[in-house]
Amino acid sequence: MFNFEIKDAIDILLVALLLYYVWRLMKSSGSLNIFYGILVFIVTWIVVSQILEMKLLGSIFDKLVSVGVLALIILFQEEIRRFFLTLGSQRRLNAIVRFFIKKRPGAGEDAKDQFIMRIVLACDSMSKNMTGALIILEREMSLTDIIKSGETIDANISTELIKNIFFKNSPLHDGAMIISRNRIMAAGCILPVSHNLNIPKELGLRHRAALGITSQSDAIAIIVSEETGTISVAQGGVFHLKLAINELESYLKNAL
DSSP states (O other): OOOOOHHHHHHHHHHHHHHHHHHHHHHHTTOHHHHHHHHHHHHHHHIIIIISOOHHHHHHHHHHHHHHHHHHHHHTHHHHHHHHHHHHTTHHHHHHHHHHSOOOOOHHHHHHHHHHHHHHHHHHHHHHTTOOEEEEEOOSSOOHHHHHTSEEEEEEOOHHHHHHHTSTTSTTTTSEEEEETTEEEEEEEOOOOOOOTTSOTTOOHHHHHHHHHHHHSSOEEEEEOTTTOOEEEEETTEEEEEEOHHHHHHHHHHHO
16 A cells, blocks of 8 residues: 655655756756756656566666766756855755844845945946946855956945946956945956857847856846847846846845
């Protein structure tokens, strides 16, 4: 007789959560079809080996699985790296703590609103002047390696400073600005570029770089297009295109 216990329900729930998280990683990296293919292969393997008990075909599938694990590690090393970075950042734990411990708005909230408004005002001005910009907001995951690739600034967030850094004649305007711990830490930084084939062709290198860094970390990327002046945001490997200035402000307040 089949006995279904609490631990079985927890087991199923954990497997479902794991599959969902892997699905999200594959979706953000443009490898969703590969994920579906792997699922079909696993289901076929279980049916052949466990249900139908086909020994010859089952042994072939077993060999393919042993080799396939190594191949998947090589193919999806960036996604695996991001998975462990997410675990190490304790982001989920922090979310649980915030759920049970509600903080009252205070000086910290006021400071956050002020630095968000300075960024928003800078983006609004650059959008009107058709000045390209790429601003990365660090969250739980450290961007130390990215910061080291650019010029260290370590200054207070200022609307005018942001505009001057991305001014067309500035030597740092082509790279990315990194904002960490409410300070402009570096500019002219080099970001990993996404090779996702689903990115619309009209989006340029700044958008690809924004998608690349947000696919590998929990950072938020703000992009101001030099060609159209439109403002977009990337987070979790997903674009939010053509935001109005009030939408950008609202998005940053909710995301941060």
